[in-house]
Amino acid sequence: MNETIRISRNAQITWRQGQTLAARCRNCGHAGEMALVLEEDFKPPRKHFLINLLRCPACTACFTDIVPDLDYGDNALVELGLPAYLAQVGAGLWPIAAQLARIDKPAGARLLEIGGGYGFGLDIGVHGLGWQGVGYDPSPFGAFGRRELGLDLRADYFTEAQLGAPWDVIAATELIEHLPDPPAYLRLMRQTIAPDGVMLLTTPDAATITPGQSTGKLVSALAVGAHLVLQTGESLTQALHAAGFAHVRIMRDETGLIAYASPAPLALREGAGRGIYRAYLAKRAGDCVPGSDTQLGFAGRGLFDATIDGDYDAADAAWAAFHAGVVARFGRMPEALPEAALQAKLPELSALMPLGLGQALFARAMSRLARGQARPGLQAMFSLSAQAARALCQAMEQISQRDPFAENIAALSQREALLCAAEAGDAAALPALLAQGEVAAAWRGFVGLVNAGRREEAEALRAAGLGDLPPEGLELGLRQDGAFTAGMLALQSQDFPRAVSAFAALRLLLPEAEHPLRWPGLRGEIIGLFGLERGAEAVALLRQIVALHDGAPEDLLQHLG
Helix, strand or coil: CCCEEEEECCEEEEEEEEEEEEEECCCCCCEEEEEEEEEEEECCCCCCEEEEEEECCCCCCEEECCCCCCCCCCCHHHHCCHHHHHHHHCCCHHHHHHHHHCECCCCCCEEEEECCCCCHHHHHHHHHCCCEEEEECCCHHHHHHHHHHCCCEECCCCCHHHCCCCEEEEEEECCHHHCCCHHHHHHHHHHHEEEEEEEEEEECEHHHCCCCCCHHHHHHHHCCCCCCEEECHHHHHHHHHHCCCCEEEEEEECCEEEEEEECCCCCECCCCHHHHHHHHHHHHHHHCCCCCHHHHHHHHHHHHHHHHCCCHHHHHHHHHHHHHHHHHHHCCCCCCCCHHHHCCCHHHHHHHCCCCHHHHHHHHHHHHHHCCCCHHHHHHHHHHHHHHHHHHHHHHHCCCCCCHHHHHHHHHHHHHHHHHHHHCCCCCHHHHHHHCCCHHHHHHHHHHHHHCCCHHHHHHHHHHHHCCCCCECECHHHHHHHHHHHHHHHHHCCCHHHHHHHHHHHHHHCCCCCCCCHHHHHHHHHHHHHHCCCHHHHHHHHHHHHHHCCCCCHHHHHHHC
């Protein structure tokens, strides 16, 4: 299999299964024939690299055969607007918080973060967990974090020259895959960690690099040109033990591997992370200058996470902070986006709207919905949320990046806007909902259309794929209402076979106890049977039902003589 896939504007990969190359593993030192996994054709500005990704048979790690000369001090990513994006969207805050909060160390513990970029992990350790922290990152992102977050974040690489008092916690999230010599780095960490210290590592999982993997996940795992050694759970465990970490725990999540390592038995805890994280967001939203990138990010993320946790009082407080930040920066909360926003590059978009506007508006609308506000009044907010999220997605696409979270917000907000429109009586929204698989919403809309006498729109929805009867799996009351209104619509069109089928289905859905649809539904079924010239069958059915239930209307009893 030699399939070639373009995974970004400047990179494509070709799978090379069944081939081998002679090499030495960067992770364990094994020399010999290595399985050739794929070839990376990488063309950054003014450069061109052909890179082979190999898999070691001894430790199972994947590694590149060359090390591209990339400059981590390059300002290109800053010029593209990524620092503002990272701060405003709050990307990845919860995973980092959860991973750090699992480490059971008291306030005052010494934290070292290496390669943390903007420094959010360091910030969570200092302001969320009460640790004393120092960070090292040579990239321009570190300078932004140092300025915006007020951290002791040093623009340098951590080397033996920085060895000093031992560290209680070492955090290196999404770092080790960038290093050409992981064993040397792990040995250095073993030198600087306290006897009972805990090191946290996160890294992509090399086991997920397969031809069947989605392009989006391959882009993230491979990071062509930047990721040099990709670990499996097995290879990372071996490397940590070889470096002198006696106790290792490897976990997996959707993004890759999470490793905890220590010279001593691991001191980990579960269940504390969410509360620590939420309190941290609220605190930092209040600490930062209103309207700054970080303030908008902390408040917006706090709003979203409070909403999904069902803490609507906290969501209201976070919305107030976010709203104040937007007003401080833009003068007012936008009610619509300028047309230019939908084609803007990331820095331009940041000047037009908060980059996290989509997620914030979605969370605000969902919170108000949970508080009991009627859907029709939230349609505009959901629509603006979808528009803002799409604007962010297209801005990221212009720099060959994806934001799966924003993509999801755009889709969810569009769906909610359609639900709002349908509940407001907009029949045009119903086929779109049906196309998205929102069968229950489409049937509710159908019931509303029939009850409002909007027969043509109801028939159009049925023809668009709704079907003749509500399917199993919908809640019982909706199935009953749907069957009854489907029967009534068919009667009005004198489609007696369809009417009889619908009313018969309704009869089977009704309980033994009295139900308000029993006699209206039976009346419709009797009319349909007579319309089909099946009068004897109609009378027999009527006798059967009257014998079982009291309260038959006089007009039905007349058929019994």
